[in-house]
Amino acid sequence: xxxxxxxxxxxxxxxxxxxxxxxxxxxxxxxxxxxxxxxxxxxxxxxxxxxxxxxxxxxxxxxxxxxxxxxxxxxxxxxxxxxxxxxxxxxxxxxxxxxxxxxxxxxxxxxxxxxxxxxxxxxxxxxxxxxxxxxxxxxxxxxxxxxxxxxxxxxxxxxxxxxxxxxxxxxxxxxxxxxxxxxxxxxxxxxxxxxxxxxxxxxxxxxxxxxxxxxxxxxxxxxxxxxxxxxxxxxxxxxxxxxxxxxxxxxxxxxxxxxxxxxxxxxxxxxxxxxxxxxxxxxxxxxxxxxxxxxxxxxxxxxxxxxxxxxxxxxxxxxxxxxxxxxxxxxxxxxxxxxxxxxxxxxxxxxxxxxxxxxxxxxxxxxxxxxxxxxxxxxxxxxxxxxxxxxxxxxxxxxxxxxxxxxxxxxxxxxxxxxxxxxxxxxxxxxxxxxxxxxxxxxxxxxxxxxxxxxxxxxxxxxxxxxxxxxxxxxxxxxxxxxxxxxxxxxxxxxxxxxxxxxxxxxxxxxxxxxxxxxxxxxxxxxxxxxxxxxxxxxxxxxxxxxxxxxxxxxxxxxxxxxxxxxxxxxxxxxxxxxxxxxxxxxxxxxxxxxxxxxxxxxxxxxxxxxxxxxxxxxxxxxx
Numbered sequence: 277x278x279x280x281x282x283x284x285x286x287x288x289x290x291x292x293x294x295x296x297x298x299x300x301x302x303x304x305x306x307x308x309x310x311x312x313x314x315x316x317x318x319x320x321x322x323x324x325x326x327x328x329x330x331x332x333x334x335x336x337x338x339x340x341x342x343x344x345x346x347x348x349x350x351x352x353x354x355x356x357x358x359x360x361x362x363x364x365x366x367x368x369x370x371x372x373x374x375x376x377x378x379x380x381x382x383x384x385x386x387x388x389x390x391x392x393x394x395x396x397x398x399x400x401x402x403x404x405x406x407x408x409x410x411x412x413x414x415x416x417x418x419x420x421x422x423x424x425x426x427x428x429x430x431x432x433x434x435x436x437x438x439x440x441x442x443x444x445x446x447x448x449x450x451x452x453x454x455x456x457x458x459x460x461x462x463x464x465x466x467x468x469x470x471x472x473x474x475x476x477x478x479x480x481x482x483x484x485x486x487x488x489x490x491x492x493x494x495x496x497x498x499x500x501x502x503x504x505x506x507x508x509x510x511x512x513x514x515x516x517x518x519x520x521x522x523x524x525x526x527x528x529x530x531x532x533x534x535x536x537x538x539x540x541x542x543x544x545x546x547x548x549x550x551x552x553x554x555x556x557x558x559x560x561x562x563x564x565x566x567x568x569x570x571x572x573x574x575x576x577x578x579x580x581x582x583x584x585x586x587x588x589x590x591x592x593x594x595x596x597x598x599x600x601x602x603x604x605x606x607x608x609x610x611x612x613x614x615x616x617x618x619x620x621x622x623x624x625x626x627x628x629x630x631x632x633x634x635x636x637x638x639x640x641x642x643x644x645x646x647x648x649x650x651x652x653x654x655x656x657x658x659x660x661x662x663x664x665x666x667x668x669x670x671x672x673x674x675x676x677x678x679x680x681x682x683x684x685x686x687x688x689x690x691x692x693x694x695x696x697x698x699x700x701x702x703x704x705x706x707x708x709x710x711x712x713x714x715x716x717x718x719x720x721x722x723x724x725x726x727x728x729x730x731x732x733x734x735x736x737x738x739x740x741x742x743x744x745x746x747x748x749x750x751x752x753x754x755x756x757x758x759x760x761x762x763x764x765x766x767x768x769x770x771x772x773x774x775x776x777x778x779x780x781x782x783x784x785x786x787x788x789x790x791x792x793x794x795x796x797x798x799x800x801x802x803x804x805x806x807x808x809x810x811x812x813x814x815x816x817x818x819x820x821x822x823x824x825x826x827x828x829x830x831x832x833x834x835x836x837x838x839x840x841x842x843x844x845x846x847x848x849x850x851x852x853x854x855x856x857x858x859x860x861x862x863x864x865x866x867x868x869x870x871x872x873x874x875x876x877x878x879x880x881x882x883x884x885x886x887x888x889x890x891x892x893x894x895x896x897x898x899x900x
Contacts, residue, residue, distance in 0.1 A: 279301060281389075302329070316672060317671060343372065371385060510644075614643050625861060632820060632871075638668060646661065661765070698809070699782065707784070711744075713885065728769075735757075761785070803839055815851055
């Protein structure tokens with residue numbers, strides 16, 4: 277049974293709702309659909325599942341892009357209603373006949389909806405009955421075929437038993453009834469005689485065997501001869517070896533004067549105390565506080581339909597017809613018209629390291645938003661599709677909610693508690709290094725920072741973080757190795773509360789998304805300490821793997837947590853961004869799959885090499 281059905285504009289104005297249903301929905305499925313699906317360019321999906329406490333809904337929708345209308349149906353997920361798609365299509369067709377942009381109330385559509393609903397339900401019932409009839413006929417045909425096969429097998433077995441019957445003399449074999457009357461086979465001193473193709477060896481009177489395909493004795497003789505030849509060759513080479521042997525001269529290593537050793541350790545004074553070099557003062561301003569300047573040079577748009585193997589895609593329609601369509605601008609866009617341009621865009625996105633699954637979903641969403649629209653005058657389909665894709669990419673990369681760390685730090689400081697940030701990610705992506713970059717940036721804004729060495733798994737992790745803390749003159753809380761990282765983080769937060777530290781940066785061990793024990797330990801750390809921000813540190817080099825990493829991290833954190841509202845990934849820190857040139861697609865893949873914004877971008881090896889993600893630059897690079 278339908279729970280809710282409504283029609284609204286893309287601007288959010290509700291034109292009509294079904295008064296007969298009037299069921300109070302638990303939660304806010306419509307708002308979640310708009311926020312998480314329609315605005316995030318996921319409208320190409322067939323349906324959306326919404327979970328709320330005590331309810332599980334499925335939402336289906338359809339658009340009329342020319343009028344800017346959205347038709348949405350909500351029903352219980354357990355019901356699996358078959359007529360919803362058909363009902364939405366009929367509603368769209370009927371509603372357009374009475375639609376007027378000046379009207380805001382459509383009470384007269386109630387009677388039309390009742391009739392459409394009856395027709396859709398009756399059609400679905402007929403389809404269900406026809407499917408059941410076809411299944412019954414198929415099952416009867418299958419049973420009859422089974423009976424025929426069984427009877428055929430039974431007759432075949434009888435024939436086989438009659439053919440193979442024969443006498444056995446005790447020491448011979450039953451050879452398909454081919455024995456003579458006295459029970460022995462014809463032949464001179466041959467015990468058995470079977471064809472070589474059946475794998476039976478013919479035995480001769482001297483006991484040797486001859487398969488007909490090859491002779492084992494000959495093969496053994498050939499092997500013996502080959503061994504002798506190799507022996508003679510080895511012997512000859514061993515005799516000639518002393519003549520060719522050359523005496524090797526000893527290498528002199530200390531021929532040149534000693535060069536000064538490369539020692540990068542911190543100098544130690546005469547009394548044994550370390551001289552801490554204040555590197556932070558010499559590094560300069562962090563790139564986080566610098567505005568990135570993008571050149572606004574207008575680039576000539578290449579014809580996207582002429583990029584595939586040097587062949588112009590518009591030849592399918594003809595040059596004149598495509599030019600006439602672009603000038604006239606009266607034709608409604610159909611899916612077949614959009615496919616060539618969308619395919620070119622998908623290939624372009626994939627060459628920029630966007631995951632194939634994400635690129636395909638994006639193209640489906642853009643197609644759903646353009647289908648049915650009229651093409652503007654003097655515009656090409658390719659430019660229209662590119663403009664729609666650009667808008668979609670900007671919407672995806674723009675954060676849903678503003679996360680201002682400095683503002684949140686000051687808000688936590690007023691409540692007299694530290695702001696806790698946990699860095700998570702797979703092995704070798706640069707969590708500890710970029711944690712130090714974030715600490716340096718916070719230091720420049722006069723924020724008291726403390727590091728927590730909760731990577732008690734990897735050898736050298738504590739020493740690495742200790743080195744960063746010493747160079748930046750930041751306190752560090754550590755308990756060594758083989759300790760529970762959740763307890764270490766909890767004690768670090770307590771220590772920061774006593775010392776008056778504003779921010780605690782928690783370093784965790786790198787772990788693969790499929791490592792169950794380590795993912796369980798991470799879930800425990802986040803559940804026990806309830807951090808304010810969970811940052812996923814990922815490489816800009818990955819493509820399809822970024823989708824797998826983020827989705828499984830979020831899934832594990834949700835499944836392994838005992839809290840009803842588990843803390844998931846809040847933001848992304850993208851590392852090694854300076855090594856990818858124009859392959860910036862990992863940023864899009866990560867944001868699309870998780871919904872979390874890219875908050876930091878690592879672009880070098882010094883403490884200042886941390887910056888914000890420039891959305892316009894990323895979109896421009898992806899579509900270039």
